[in-house]
Structures are given as C-alpha cells and as structure tokens.
Amino acid sequence: MTGFDGARGREQQVTGLLWTVMLGEKVAIDATAVFAPADAEGTVRRIQIGSGARVGAYALICGGARIGENAQVEEHTIVGKPEKGYAVGEFYPGTGAYTQIGAGVVVRAGAVIYAGVQAGPETVIGHHTLLRSFVTVGEDTQLGHSLTVERAARIGDGVRCSPGSHITSSCVLADRVFLGAGVRTVNDRELIWHEVGREPDLVPPRFERGSKVGSGSVVLAGVIIGENALVGAGSVVTRDVPAGATAYGVPARVRDRHGVRRRITHEKAALP
Numbered sequence: 001m002t003g004f005d006g007a008r009g010r011e012q013q014v015t016g017l018l019w020t021v022m023l024g025e026k027v028a029i030d031a032t033a034v035f036a037p038a039d040a041e042g043t044v045r046r047i048q049i050g051s052g053a054r055v056g057a058y059a060l061i062c063g064g065a066r067i068g069e070n071a072q073v074e075e076h077t078i079v080g081k082p083e084k085g086y087a088v089g090e091f092y093p094g095t096g097a098y099t100q101i102g103a104g105v106v107v108r109a110g111a112v113i114y115a116g117v118q119a120g121p122e123t124v125i126g127h128h129t130l131l132r133s134f135v136t137v138g139e140d141t142q143l144g145h146s147l148t149v150e151r152a153a154r155i156g157d158g159v160r161c162s163p164g165s166h167i168t169s170s171c172v173l174a175d176r177v178f179l180g181a182g183v184r185t186v187n188d189r190e191l192i193w194h195e196v197g198r199e200p201d202l203v204p205p206r207f208e209r210g211s212k213v214g215s216g217s218v219v220l221a222g223v224i225i226g227e228n229a230l231v232g233a234g235s236v237v238t239r240d241v242p243a244g245a246t247a248y249g250v251p252a253r254v255r256d257r258h259g260v261r262r263r264i265t266h267e268k269a270a271l272p
C-alpha cells in the first residue's frame with residue numbers, strides 16, 4: 001500500500017488485506033513507503049501514524065508501529081522489525097510487538113528500529129543507528145549516527161551519544177548521561193564463546209545520572225560509572241568510578257584534574 005495521505009484523519013481499511021492503518025490529520029507518506037503488518041507467525045498488528053507525522057521514501061513500517069504526532073521517519077528507515085534468528089543463547093521467532101515512536105521524534109535516514117522499542121518524545125535517532133528489540137529511550141535524547149544499541153538497553157531522558165558507539169544489551173544510561181564518540185561497552189566478563197558446558201556471565205555496565213565518558217573509551221562488564229563522574233578519552237575502565245570523580249588511563253584510575261592519581265575507597269554503588 002503506498003501513496004495515501006491522512007488529511008481526513010480516518011481509519012483506513014485496505015481492501016483485500018487483513019490489516020488497518022490508523023492515520024491522523026495531515027500525515028505525509030511517501031509513495032514508496034512500505035507497510036508490513038504481519039509478523040513471521042502471521043499475527044497482524046495495526047499501524048498508527050499520528051497527525052502531522054511524515055514517513056519518507058522507502059521506509060518500511062511493520063505491524064504494531066505507533067508513530068507519534070509530528071514525528072519524522074526519514075528515508076530508508078525500518079520501524080518495528082520483528083527479530084528473527086539465533087542470538088546469545090536464544091532463538092527469536094520473528095514475532096512482532098508494539099513499537100512506540102514518540103511525538104516529535106526524528107528517525108534519521110537509514111536507522112533500523114526493532115519491534116518492542118520505545119522512543120520518548122522529541123528524541124533523535126541518528127543515521128544508520130540500530131536499536132535492537134525492546135530498547136527504551138527517554139525524552140529529548142539525541143542518539144548520534146551509527147550507534148548499535150543492543151537488546152533491552154535502557155537509555156534515559158536528555159542523554160547525548162556521539163556517533164559510533166556500541167551499547168551492550170541491558171545496559172543502563174541514566175538521565176543526562178553523555179557518551180563521546182566510539183565508546184565501547186562490554187557485558188561479558190570472561191569472553192566465553194562456544195565453550196562446551198559454560199554459559200557466559202553477562203553483566204552490563206551502568207552509567208549513573210549525569211556521568212560523561214570520553215571518546216574511544218571501553219567500559220568493561222559490571223562497571224558502574226557514578227553520578228556526574230567523568231571518564232577521560234581512550235580509557236579502559238575496569239573498576240567502578242565513584243560519583244563526581246574523574247578517571248582516565250589504561251586501566252582507568254581516579255585522578256584529580258591535574259593528573260595526580262588519588263587513592264579512593266568507596267562503596268560499590270548499589271544497583272536499583
């Protein structure tokens with residue numbers, strides 16, 4: 001189905017197909033956009049497109065996608081794709097889910113958003129950024145281009161991520177976190193890969209509110225970057241960084257702002 005507009009704000013029932021698309025007022029949908037309402041098991045979910053929203057050329061919108069008012073879904077994007085195939089010990093059968101793109105969200109050309117993602121109002125999802133299944137992103141967050149955000153990661157409000165980072169599955173970026181370019185997060189302590197009888201112990205890192213991580217840093221499994229802490233560029237962070245501290249180097253150590261290493265003792269920040 002292509003090339004319709006929602007100027008009359010009605011539910012559009014497509015003759016001969018077992019699905020519906022709900023259109024708000026004054027939506028603009030490019031004639032080449034494609035709608036795929038059924039998942040791999042044949043379950044059809046309604047697609048909703050809010051008033052004033054725009055869907056660009058060659059976008060693929062899957063069943064269960066709810067695109068908020070005035071959202072912009074640019075060219076060559078995929079929204080609500082059900083995950084199918086084997087990954088990290090699980091088989092994903094391609095069953096869909098509801099995918100929420102909030103009001104005023106901009107999904108830049110080439111972004112891929114899997115089923116079950118929730119993106120809060122006014123958030124920007126950069127070019128070629130990948131949000132895997134059930135990722136949540138808060139309000140007014142800017143995700144730069146070419147990020148990989150793995151399954152069920154949680155990103156808060158007012159977060160800024162520069163381009164090219166990898167955010168591992170179930171990782172938490174609390175509100176107002178800043179990541180520089182090319183930050184790598186790791187959730188596997190031992191790098192077990194296909195070792196018979198052993199399961200990996202996957203523990204994602206956590207970034208507390210207002211923390212900042214410099215470009216090119218690697219943050220290892222289970223590490224907590226404390227509230228308003230700062231990690232210098234190019235660091236390998238192997239231990240928790242306390243709230244408000246500055247740490248850098250390989251391995252990262254807490255230092256004052258003149259480079260002098262500080263010995264600190266601190267309680268490991270409690271997980272919520």
Ligand SMILES: CC(C)(COP(=O)(O)OP(=O)(O)OC[C@H]1O[C@@H](n2cnc3c(N)ncnc32)[C@H](O)[C@@H]1OP(=O)(O)O)[C@@H](O)C(=O)NCCC(=O)NCCS
Nearest residue numbers: 162180181213214215231232233234248249256257258259
């Ligand atoms: C850590 C940082 C905040 C500076 O801290 P600072 O205390 O003001 O650092 P200074 O410039 O006074 O340098 C102190 C010493 O630490 C060293 N140093 C500074 N940053 C470092 C880093 N990231 N890694 C290793 N050493 C570093 C300096 O070379 C200097 O060493 P020296 O005394 O032997 O010459 C800064 O260097 C940094 O890494 N910022 C991150 C910027 C970034 O990635 N932005 C994202 C843009 S998208």
